[in-house]
Amino acid sequence: MKGIIFTEFLSLVEDQWDEDMVDDIIDACELPSGGAYTSVGTYNHTEIVNLVIALSEKSGVPVPQLLNIYGKHLFGRLAHHYPHFIDQSLSLLEFLEGVERYIHVEVKKLYPDAELPSFETKRLGPNKLEMIYRSSRHLDDVCHGLMEGSMEYFKAKGTITREPLEDGTKFIIDLTE
Structure with missing residues (x-):
């Protein structure tokens, strides 16, 4: 898993709690990296799992809720660092439709070893999109937070519903514009 996932998670912990919490969760885990991450490094995804579990135990916030919060935070940070990936889209649904065919293609150019989730999209109407998420890491809650x-x-109003599938998760984004 790319290091930016780790550095942004620790940034969230510092912002929402404090530096001591960052140290506490790193100390609570036996991390092969020692908790020293660079945004371009590659680390075993079990390290982020251990960090999230440690944060949940120390903060009392359930893991799914933490992952959702992290997904929202991560989107904001990615939008800040890589606005060109987002600003070319005129709408939320257009942006979501382009994740697989544009953003992930560009990420693979920069990081050929990145193991990215896959997304299949289908328009169900002018303001409704079905998005199928598949990943061996099963970070559905992070995905949901990224969508939120x-x-x-995009200042869009609407709902996101999700349904587990045998090999992924189906999200329905239904805008009320």
Whole structure:
């Protein structure tokens, strides 16, 4: 897993709690990296799992809620660092439709070893999109948070519902514009 996932998670912990919490969760885990991450490094995804579990135990916030919060935070940070990936889209649904065919293609150019989730999209109407998320890491709650963050970014109103599938998760984004 790319280091930016780790550095942004620790940034969220510092912002929402404090530096001591960052140290506490790193100390609570036996991390092969020692908790020293660079945004371009590659680390085992079990390290982020351990950090999230440690944060949940220390903060009392359930893991799914933490992952959702993190997804929203991550979208905001990615939008700040990589606005060209987002600003070319005229709407939320157009942006979400382009994740697989544009953003992930560009990420793979920069990081050929990145293991990215896959997304299949289908328009169900002018304001409704079905998005199938598949990942061996099963970070559905992070994905949901990323979608919520993208809704906020595009100032879109609506709902996101999700349904587990045998090999992924189906999200339905239904805008009320």
